[in-house]
């Protein structure tokens with residue numbers, strides 16, 4: 429019986445080790461792990477990457493596994509929600525610019541302006557800033573459409 433207890437104890441230790449390693453790995457890949465990596469709009473300020481990862485371009489960049497897009501135009505950097513205001517489905521960039529929602533067909537211009545319903549409002553813009561060489565996005569702070577970070 430004592431031998432079996434030692435075996436169980438070792439198995440428990442191994443489980444705890446793997447659990448700790450998984451949490452640590454998750455935290456490295458998902459800085460907003462406290463809210464769950466399933467949170468497609470991170471619950472607070474997060475680092476999207478270095479500005480160099482988002483070169484000047486007409487198409488939006490999806491940030492990691494989120495539903496947040498960075499755009500970098502002549503006007504500067506901006507972040508736009510990738511969640512459809514109709515019912516929260518993810519929107520995807522489309523050829524020629526803009527976004528489309530696969531759930532019920534809403535479409536949006538490249539700046540998030542709704543161009544076809546049933547969505548009845550634009551994609552949300554989030555605050556962006558650059559600090560310590562990182563492009564930071566705060567989804568808890570919305571800004572008017574057309575608000576670009578210029579440094």
Ligand code: FES
Nearest residue numbers: 512514515529532
């Ligand atoms: S959730 Fe996007 S059109 Fe309905």
